[in-house]
């Protein structure tokens with residue numbers, strides 16, 4: 001699971017299905033394919049090439065270019081290019097790499113001066129299980145504090161960028177900041193590095209993480225502990241690749257989900273969960289905001305029944321409002337029809 | 340989402356077919372709009388890959404960029420686009436009417452009335468979706484500061500002659516598109532979403548083909564099934580049967596078909612450019628047809644009564660930009676100064692309020708939403724008592740007593756508004772609250788002692804009172820904020836901003 005997935009998970013903390021599959025390290029993409037509802041996301045080779053070429057340009061020169069961008073934001077003095085250290089972070093497996101990253105962070109802080117950790121590994125306990133995360137880069141300042149660096153290939157045009165994309169970047173950076181909390185003093189502002197205008201040259205903007213960190217922390221705390229979810233799943237339910245399609249579908253169905261249309265852009269299982277939600281007539285399939293207005297009415301059928309009811313419902317304000325809405329709507333349509 | 344739209348979506352989900360959200364068409368549709376369906380290169384929001392463009396649905400012009408990273412090829416594309424779009428945009432510049440406008444004389448500060456031209460029509464642009472509008476904005480921004488060889492003989496990469504002008508117009512249209520209710524540049528998904536509710540979420544409605552499937556399912560299938568097909572069905576090579584409406588392409592298309600085709604072009608394979616053009620056209624054509632299909636569907640709805648008034652504002656906006664270009668003013672700046680930004684914001688809020696009021700007045704279904712929200716009260720006139728104002732010239736101030744089926748007025752309501760049969764707005768002061776309430780009419784009855792015919796309702800008549808004003812801004816015909824001429828108190832003419840610097844790896 002990466003930070004983007006984690007941020008998405010945090011945004012839908014009510015979904016046990018996703019929490020369990022993620023924690024168990026099940027590849028949701030494969031599961032979705034086996035269930036006949038492959039995930040909507042693919043990655044274009046062009047987007048990949050563009051992202052790659054931009055990122056390698058940014059982290060070139062032994063990290064000096066990136067530190068320059070950062071100093072311009074913070075007002076710190078630019079170091080001599082050769083003095084920026086870029087420690088080696090290789091190790092076998094994510095856990096070992098996370099250990100190595102922690103060591104290097106401490107060493108860099110103790111040594112003073114600038115260091116850049118290129119694709120380090122962090123670990124964050126989520127719902128009782130450790131999740132490994134790989135930020136683009138971490139910059140260690142001479143005072144030992146750390147700035148999270150997010151490198152994105154969408155442009156900053158005339159000083160501003162797509163708000164939705166910036167928001168997603170901030171949510172991701174907040175997850176890294178949380179994972180760093182026990183290792184170092186994390187700066188409140190991450191550094192967002194993007195292409196400038198229509199060029200391939202990097203420019204940077206600060207990302208204030210305070211709000212995002214608080215929100216993500218709260219949502220992660222709300223995630224039910226995995227062991228508790230696992231208890232809901234019947235013994236023997238298997239997500240293993242060897243299980244048959246029927247077994248897989250059963251196993252998935254045994255973990256409660258919380259589908260909303262937002263899943264379509266964040267979760268590989270979305271098409272599967274959507275078809276189940278629609279088949280059940282769940283009102284959430286019509287939009288997350290719809291639920292709030294409908295009180296206890298959970299299905300399309302119940303909604304329409306309340307709307308068409310001949311009698312004024314006794315004490316259900318949502319049903320009464322629906323009934324009135326239906327009358328007003330019918331009258332308006334009739335009025336228009338006879339014009 | 341209003342409860343009425345929730346209900347419409349639930350109905351659609353049950354029936355498998357979209358349900359109406361409007362009984363009239365709330366946006367102006369030109370007789371001959373220019374449709375532009377663009378595609379971009381993944382990961383490079385502004386880099387064009389191709390487009391279908393034109394006013395003739397049977398004969399769009401196909402433009403492609405066989406290697407999107409090549410500056411010269413992009414230039415050729417932009418020149419061809421200017422050739423297609425500018426004649427359309429300029430087509431309404433000549434025919435004008437004369438309108439009066441109040442202006443402040445710069446020397447004396449006095450208000451004077453001047454005659455001004457107002458173009459009789461304005462050219463309309465349609466794109467598939469909001470991302471298409473965003474693309475035109477980027478394209479406009481990328482090209483309006485360019486210099487042609489004539490303007491700058493030393494330019495390293497001179498722009499084709501008409502491209503900077505195209506950039507200015509695209510920038511203007513994209514900016515105008517941010518004004519609620521404006522119709523110079525419209526994304527058709529938004530048009531459809533305003534008028535029909537599907538049995539799915541608004542998020543999913545962003546898919547043009549799926550949206551159309553819900554509204555007009557092909558015979559023998561439901562909207563639901565047809566929408567799923569449009570979204571998901573793929574052939575044996577993994578290609579979507581219905582390509583996305585862009586500007587982004589499907590990653591499977593990029594990786595399997597487009598990538599190799601561009602490689603062949605780069606390798607100099609004969610006919611590679613033509614092959615690539617075919618590929619791109621096959622991605623664009625279904626969307627082109629879908630846009631026109633959407634236009635057909637929208638034309639089945641009768642136009643709303645306030646459309647000409649709102650379109651007039653669009654005509655003003657068009658005319659003023661024409662004048663700015665004609666007067667040799669520099670292109671729109673990269674960033675608005677604080678005053679302009681604030682003014683635009685205020686003006687957009689006003690436009691939104693005006694649009695909300697007009698849509699409700701034009702459409703009983705929209706008014707039903709306002710009634711449900713407790714912002715409008717329909718009912719019957721029980722009694723009318725004639726009364727007059729005090730003073731030298733007593734004016735009619737009749738008291739109208741009504742009962743509304745929409746419940747009592749909210750406490751503290753002081754003023755109510757209703758549409759006069761003659762078209763104007765009549766205001767009333769609430770004299771008595773309660774299940775049965777009394778309103779003192781205060782205007783719209785003419786200048787004489789006897790109220791003008793039809794300006795006072797009769798007992799038994801049905802009325803609809805609104806809490807909101809019907810014309811929340813300073814009346815029609817007021818110049819748009821962007822129209823304040825710089826010679827008359829507007830911002831001083833800026834010096835033209837320098838073009839963007841070229842770098843070796845520019846994306847546009």
Ligand code: SF4
Pocket residue numbers: 012015016017018257258259260263267268269270271273
């Ligand atoms: S798509 Fe399904 S599994 Fe994924 S978050 Fe939504 S409900 Fe949960």
